[in-house]
Amino acid sequence: METILGIARNQELMFEPGTGHEYSNVGYALLGAIIEKVTGKSYVQNVKERIVDPLGMKHIYLQEILNKPDRTIGYMKTINGIEDTEIVLAEPRPDGGFWCTPSDLLLFYQNFFYGNKLIPENSRTTDRYFERLMPSFEKANSIEYLAGGTNGHNSVIAQLLKENISIIVLANMDEPVAEKVADGIFDILKGKEPPIPKLPALLASYEAYKTNGIAYLKDNFENVTSNFYPDDPKDGILNNLGYQLMEAGKQEEAFDLFKLNTELFPEIANCWDSYGEILLKKGDRKAALDAYKKALFINPGLPSAQEMVKKLSN
Template sequence: MRFASWLMLCVVCAPVFAANTTSELEEGLETYFAHCHEYGLFNGTVLVKQGGEVVYERALGAADLRDGRALDLDSAFYLASVSKQFTSMAAMMLVDEEKLSLDSPLTDTFPEFAGFGEGVLVRHLMTHTSGIPDHYQLLQAAPAGLTNERVLEVLVEHGALDFAPGTQWAYSNGGYVLLSMLVARAAGQSFRDFMQERIFTPLGMTRTQVVDSSSPALTNRALGFGADGALDDYELFTTGAGGMYTTVGDLSRWDDALASGELVSERLMQLAFTQALLEDGSRTQYGFGWFVHDDGRRVWHSGGLNGFGTMLFRDRSSGDTLIVLCNQRAASLGMFDFAEAIGALLAGVQPALPDIPVAGELRTLISTQGVEAALARYDVIRQSEAERYDLSEEQLNTLGYEYAQSGELDIALALLAKNCEVFPDAANTWDSLGEIQLLQGEREQALQSYTRSLELNPDNSHAVEVVGELTAGG
């Protein structure tokens, strides 16, 4: 996993580099995140702890890009898959109270799985070793308003496991939806109410809420947006796999509770941070709602859905904690990039500032001066400022498709033609250009582009199909 690279950096560099002082660390973090925000790579909130103490917290950007409403540290973000650790905690609390067992069969609560789900236990759901399919893959596209009940129907209608329970590891959002439903049945109340009464309120997490169809509107909520600034907000009502909103401050309180061990027994907390054992004796990299490093000290989870990206990392020995919440997922930078940079700074190493995505600057120029001016600027950047920019082929390719999707085909065509000029030996650039040329009705030019793509990549089945159709059609 990419995350291992900065984990290794911390191990290797710690004896060599003195840890930054608090002021140096804060300055380094401010420089890094201000740079990322300025160039469209970060819009969100971040909190960093060193030795269990908060040393940096910052909100940068807008909660709503449409009206410019600013983010603050009290802004609530959709948590995505970082929610899974809370779902596992709820299950562990019920295990401590003997209302649930790690070895409780799924079919005891949901007899609908009889005939194909025998052998699935609660612990399998918690560790992604159940064989329960991921409902996102079954649905292909999750409809707005999706509920737990509909997920249950989809899984039962599918009528099969992906593998025998305990024999493999495969990430399953469907398994975690079922886990939250099991918690609700065992607790005798809704999952939302259980979490509120047993975890959020006792820990003072006043800005945290499980979102289902009964939920009241959240105040000061961050809305999700795509890299192009278009609204891409969360619209589901499922729980367990996601379905939570929270703030960096509330996640810091959660981190404190995990460090103190106040919520469940020490035995269960140790299991939560232990890599699950498969039937063949091998270990996975996942515990109860957490990815777990081989050393058992470092645990984390990331999440992403719609415009939201999230990360929570904990070093259980040092007390270092990283919390990142974003509501505009940038195409060229992800949660692990942020985690690697923060980890380097905690280890006393100054990370390089990320390359500036050229697509962002071109998008602005296109809106103010037109595509010709934008491409002229692109040529200048390539000739004299290349070291500061991300000039990968994906930049123009993604930007071109962005304009194509909004119906601005002339702009898309100009961008993708330039991409082919700059990357003439990249099969994907020619494939993309051919697609837009077809949309423009330029069949002869499209045939040339797809033919060139095939020359570069004979295994491009899409190009084979299109060339065949264009050739047959004369």
Template sequence: MRKIIVILIVLFISVSNLTAQNIKTELDHYFSALAENKQFNGNVLIAENGKVLYQKSFGYADFSTKRKNASDSSFPIASITKTFTSTAILQLVEKGHLKLEDRAAEYLLDFPFKEVTIKQLLSHTAGLPIYDSLFFPIIAKHPDAVFTNKDLIPAMISQKSTLLFKSGDDFSYNNVNYNILALVIEKISGLSYGAYLEKNIFGPAGMKDTSLSKFFKRVDKNLSERYVVKYPYSEEMQSAETIEEFKVANHFDFQGHGDLISTCEDLLKYDTSLYNGKLLKISTLKQAYTPVLLSNGNDNIQRYGLGWITRENTLMGEIVKHDGGIPGGRTMLLRNLTKHQTIILFDNTANNVIPISDNALTILNGGKVDKPKKSGAKIYGIALAEKGIESGEKTLRKIQKDSLNYYISEGEINSLGYALMFNNKENEAENAFKQNTLLFPSSWNTYDSYGEILLRHGKKQNAIKMYQKSIELNSDNENGKKILEKIAD
């Protein structure tokens, strides 16, 4: 009998090891295909029960020097930072220094919104004004101004700001909530926000490669630079810091919402410290992972808890996560609490990591996902821009016949058309908008966009037909109605 038991144990271990190896192989196939398609550029770490199952780096940390991403590469973790701010606040709650139902104004005496509670700030149900309304009027007058957390309350007062809605009645994801929480942490602890995190989170968790940043930078030879694709019809990468619309971020040096820099391995240490109770009690974490209800008793739209995005229970288990996004960067920390599974993703070319993490979770739990496909719009756009309309159309026809390896997105082709138009490739842009109507004939927006460029090119009668078709498909297209009324006279 003992011999049979030993044999069964050996068989179980062998099968478990084989399953783990198969999952690792499937994960590698998936991420390697993404990297080949230029749909992932960065680091991935996937763990189960605190042990690394799959870890790999893809692409360049610095495209100009060809320095590659590596296991010790560091990244700005963006809004994953909010989970650290939440952890700090909940530590202060556990120590009896404040309560979740306390009003923020009890600690920040000048804070103008006297009814807003700590819990509402944590759950984005406070209704605070956003950066735009607080600081853009000031930036217009002082274009070199740089703002920190200490400027928030004075700006609220000087701009005579009002709440977006009655606190607790609705949900509005807003970085300002967490900047105010950072001020609360400093007021109660007597430490700077960074010093508090170092003493009470980074140190206990053994996170030696995590720190605050300055405009998403720090002195760090392993820091991955951030990039975006310059045009939808090109594979050329451009530093995110050189893009005009992103330069507004240089005015904001806030803390608490998205300003930490870390590594995959340090985030795994953080994850482990949350699981083993080193940072917070299990009962406190359970509260953090519970969606905060609105005043009408309904879940908020993101099922946001206290610093964590939650999912309704699935067959895979109870999932909590937080993703992050900054110019040229996307991040994800996803945790399957039921099965103690952890997925950490950093991408320094702004690829959307949310569907990637979902697919990785499916593979991790033995499921199958489709092979990543290449962007048909991208391939068509490159041919169109570099070789002309005839070549572009020929390439598009080939792509349409190869649905196994390519996908075609209406939104991507629409964006391609506008990018071509704004960069003086007018004929190519017209072709892109035209092709979109042929590919997606039931979409009102394709006809609206095509009508816009036809009108721009003086093709009034054809433009009228396109706007009429757009309105026929969508009677709520008020802008189309206005344009049609104007040009039909």
């Protein structure tokens, strides 16, 4: 955790606290460090004493997961086929990584939503999260989703608050597999037919590009990428695909997709940054410099673009 905090200390603020919002795991790492500082105990010890032991959770791993014999292996479906993600597996931290069974996860969330061992009843009336949820406890078919994931692992609990029905899916595959399975189960509960499974957005994009061409992918991007986690920015789909293609030595295909990404998301600095990278690999220094300058115009604090503009300008 100290490594993460060390990196965070050297980063520029994206905005003044309280004035903006951006997804980041660093905030949770910082909260974990605060807990350790205040209590004088490790984050794991706090979780054990305050959550695991009081709830009687017997099937949860808080640390040393790499040596657990019954641990699942995570997989990702890439352009090269199905690959395991053991190489990126990390020990748990405050921003995620604990391992447990659906039964223990159910035990936790039953107490989180309805019990008083974790959260005193009087705290629920003043907590903004529960304040937002309160109407849903009285409304039929009102569902609260809590999801998370990392490379090769995807988990979700979908809680029908009024009915107290929990749908828990733990998948050893990249997202949004768990979310889509949970949605299908919810459809069945409502008497509806669940949708037919689709390829993940990244693979669907590549298949559409290879089969029908770049113009088709551009015109049908939203439909092609429908199987994607709804809260994640879609500019990451072609960006990730482009880098997979670069690693596979398919430079021209990577160029097509990075370029398309700048057309679909012209206001996203990272799209131009990645486009600059592939242009430089193709030997077009002038166009690469222009792309990096465009990235800096959108986000003047983007370190990679700052470095490359300085390097190419000399």
